[in-house]
Amino acid sequence: MTAPAPAPAPTAEHPHPTESGWEHHRVTENAGGTPVPDTTGTNAWSTRIQAPAPSLRRLFAPVTGTGATAICGLLLCLVVALVFGWSEFMVAAVAIAALLLVASLFLIGRSSYAVEVDLQSTRVVAGERATGALTVRNSGTRRLLSSRMELPVGGSMASFRIPGLAGGAEHEDLFVIPTARRAVIQVGPALSVRGDPLGLLRRQVRWTVASNLFVHPRTVALHGAATGIVKDLEGQPTKDLSSNDVSFHALRQYVPGDDRRYVHWRTSARTGVLMVRQFEETRRTHLAVALSVDPDEYGTVEEFELAVSVAASLGAQAMREERPVTVGAGRGQVRARSGRTLLDGFSGIDPQPGAGILVAGRLTAAAVPNASVGMLITGPKPDALTIRRSGMSFAVGVRVVAIRVLAGSKPTLGAIDRVDVATIGALDDLPKALRRLRAA
Numbered sequence: 329m330t331a332p333a334p335a336p337a338p339t340a341e342h343p344h345p346t347e348s349g350w351e352h353h354r355v356t357e358n359a360g361g362t363p364v365p366d367t368t369g370t371n372a373w374s375t376r377i378q379a380p381a382p383s384l385r386r387l388f389a390p391v392t393g394t395g396a397t398a399i400c401g402l403l404l405c406l407v408v409a410l411v412f413g414w415s416e417f418m419v420a421a422v423a424i425a426a427l428l429l430v431a432s433l434f435l436i437g438r439s440s441y442a443v444e445v446d447l448q449s450t451r452v453v454a455g456e457r458a459t460g461a462l463t464v465r466n467s468g469t470r471r472l473l474s475s476r477m478e479l480p481v482g483g484s485m486a487s488f489r490i491p492g493l494a495g496g497a498e499h500e501d502l503f504v505i506p507t508a509r510r511a512v513i514q515v516g517p518a519l520s521v522r523g524d525p526l527g528l529l530r531r532q533v534r535w536t537v538a539s540n541l542f543v544h545p546r547t548v549a550l551h552g553a554a555t556g557i558v559k560d561l562e563g564q565p566t567k568d569l570s571s572n573d574v575s576f577h578a579l580r581q582y583v584p585g586d587d588r589r590y591v592h593w594r595t596s597a598r599t600g601v602l603m604v605r606q607f608e609e610t611r612r613t614h615l616a617v618a619l620s621v622d623p624d625e626y627g628t629v630e631e632f633e634l635a636v637s638v639a640a641s642l643g644a645q646a647m648r649e650e651r652p653v654t655v656g657a658g659r660g661q662v663r664a665r666s667g668r669t670l671l672d673g674f675s676g677i678d679p680q681p682g683a684g685i686l687v688a689g690r691l692t693a694a695a696v697p698n699a700s701v702g703m704l705i706t707g708p709k710p711d712a713l714t715i716r717r718s719g720m721s722f723a724v725g726v727r728v729v730a731i732r733v734l735a736g737s738k739p740t741l742g743a744i745d746r747v748d749v750a751t752i753g754a755l756d757d758l759p760k761a762l763r764r765l766r767a768a
Contacts, residue, residue, distance in 0.1 A: 390435055395528035398424050431524035435531045439475060440468030443518045443535035451542045451668070458505040458541060462518060464490050465498035476521045480538075481505055482513040490520075505541060509633065512676045513541040544671040545633065547641040548755050550762065579603045614652045616699035617642050618692040618718070619706075621658035621677060622684035626707035627735070632679060634733045637755050639705045640674045654699070656692030658683025685710050685730075689718030697723060704730040704747070708737075712744045719747035729765060731758075741765065 391399070405421035408414055444463040452458045462479060466472050477488040481503075488501045505513060516538040523530035579592055582602035590605045619639040626632045639655060646653035647667040655662040655670070658680045662673035685706040693702065702722040704715065710732075719728040730749045737753035739761045750761040 390523075390529045390531045392523075392527055392530050394526065395428070395431070395530075398428060398528055402428070427526065428528060431526065431528040434524040435522050435529055437473075437522070439472055439520055439533070440466060440470075441472075441520060441535055442467040443477070443520075445479065445516050445518055445536050445539070447515065447539065447541060450540065451544060451672070452507055453544050454507055454510045454546055456507060458507045458543070459502060460505065460515065461500055461502050462488055463498055463500045464493070466493035466495055469495040471495065478519045478521055478532075479503070479516060480519075481515050482511065507541075507543045510543045510545040510636065510675050512672075513543060514538050515541055542672050542675045545637045545640045545674050546755060547637060547644050547671075548758055550641060550645040550759050578606050580606050614654070614696060614699045615642065615646045616692050616696040616702045616722070617653065617655045618685065618688040618702065618704050619655065619657045619677075620683070620685035620688050620704075620710070621680045622682060622687075623679040624681065625684050625709045626733075627709065631707050631733050631735050634735065634755060635705050635707060636674055636677055638731055638733060638752070638758055639703075640671060641755070641758060642703055642705075643670050643674075654692065654696045656688050656695065658688055659691060661692075661695065684714075686714055686718045690721045693721035693723070699723075699726050702726050702728045704728065706730065706732055708732055708734040708751075715747060715749065716744045719745070731761070739764075 402421050402424040405417040405424065409416075409418035409421060442465045444465075445460060446463065447460045448458070462477060464477060472493045474492045475490045477490055479486045479488065482505075486503055488503075490499055493499060505515070507513075516536050517534045518536040519532045519534055521530065521532055579595055580603065582591065582596075582604050586604050592603045592605055595603045617639050619635060620626075621632075623632065626635065639657070643653050643655050643662070643664060644667055647664065647670055653664050653670075655664055655673075657673075657677050662670060662677070664670045664673075685704055689702070689704055693699070696702075699722065702719070704718055706715070710718075715730050719730065722728050728747045730744070730747050732749065732751045734751055734753055737751055739753070739757045740751045741761070741764055742749040742751075748765055750765055752758055752761050
């Protein structure tokens with residue numbers, strides 16, 4: 329199993345958007361632009377040149393891989409022509425030098441652009457349409473010749489042809505970003521590209537900074553089905569003793585530092601010894617979710633994505649009900665400051681070999697020793713012993729539920745020692761499985 333593939337290259341559309349309510353997330357800079365080394369495609373060769381002076385680095389920066397080959401050929405032809413006196417190689421050297429000279433003419437000039445990259449929304453759900461607009465305006469007074477803009481989108485590169493623009497004129501291109509799977513897709517920076525048709529020399533200028541598009545996992549509304557398990561335990565006394573709670577346990581002798589508000593004066597007067605009340609701690613709601621991100625525990629990529637969606641659904645429901653939730657994903661944790669940041673964190677989860685349910689369960693249990701319910705989310709491959717050992721990481725009194733995802737299977741319930749086990753084959757099976765667990 330491998331990580332989700334990078335998003336395909338976006339497609340450009342020229343008509344203006346017909347839908348209303350665009351939420352603009354503008355990424356722009358001034359018209360000056362910032363020249364940047366070209367580290368993509370054929371121009372990566374120039375970034376490896378360790379020139380002895382900044383002037384030489386600037387000189388070689390526009391040279392592409394094809395251009396480097398041409399320069400090497402030029403030098404080789406000169407050496408052969410001068411050493412052996414072969415005029416044919418001298419003619420070839422002159423021809424290559426002429427090509428490089430003509431190619432350098434394409435780099436002359438400075439563009440006075442103001443570039444904006446607007447995303448309709450910086451957060452979408454997997455499968456939803458994500459659109460954006462690239463707007464290029466001539467901020468100068470003289471007419472600019474046609475050029476080309478490149479916009480990195482994830483692991484792909486979108487290319488836009490910019491026509492000649494009069495002073496103050498602007499051109500807009502729309503693009504669609506495929507969002508078949510959850511991901512964090514970096515959009516930008518927008519680059520203007522100058523170069524010759526043969527690809528010998530190439531100069532890039534960066535006009536914007538990069539922004540992130542969060543593709544959230546699909547989630548399902550639980551409507552209290554999941555947190556109903558937690559609510560059943562909320563307020564129940566535990567075996568842990570406390571000096572301040574609502575469930576009275578016993579009286580004990582006063583020790584320095586005890587709160588005098590809990591002195592039981594009637595018993596103290598009868599026994600002649602100062603006595604204070606002692607309480608049992610009542611359970612407070614805290615949901616702990618442990619997600620296995622080990623690809624070896626899943627049969628397919630779809631099962632891994634289903635497990636992520638299950639964990640995200642549980643966490644999002646708890647956040648909507650304003651209940652504390654801690655989500656462990658393998659060896660790390662997903663930030664849960666708000667529902668939005670929680671789903672942002674799920675967007676960036678990648679498979680990690682060796683970070684299975686046993687590791688995730690132990691680390692999550694250690695991070696939340698006062699959890700009321702522990703949810704273990706894993707694939708179909710971990711055996712009963714592994715699930716049991718992961719569930720035993722939680723303290724006694726914590727209800728532990730393991731949810732196994734097996735694509736296409738019918739929902740089933742079972743138990744391994746004190747761990748309740750539910751197997752689901754689709755995300756829509758989750759609410760039904762949780763309701764049955766609550767009733768069990």
